[in-house]
Amino acid sequence: GVKGAVAAGMQAIGYIGASHAPYTGEDYKDRLMDAGADVVIDDHLSLMDVLR
Structure with missing residues (x-):
């Protein structure tokens, strides 16, 4: 997924x-x-911070 x-x-x-x-x-x-991930998170709550 990341490489794609x-x-x-x-x-x-x-x-x-x-x-x-x-x-x-x-x-x-x-x-x-x-592999090129911009960021790695370990919970869905962190996702909102990344998307802002």
Whole structure:
């Protein structure tokens, strides 16, 4: 998803608050940022701050 958004010239917001996120490894945030995410959030409340 992040790489697709970057390729399309869109803002990429990574989300690591899903129930499966702990099983993706402690470096999940870093991997999303390395893939081109503009920001990584861990709860939906943070999304409103990012979109402002």
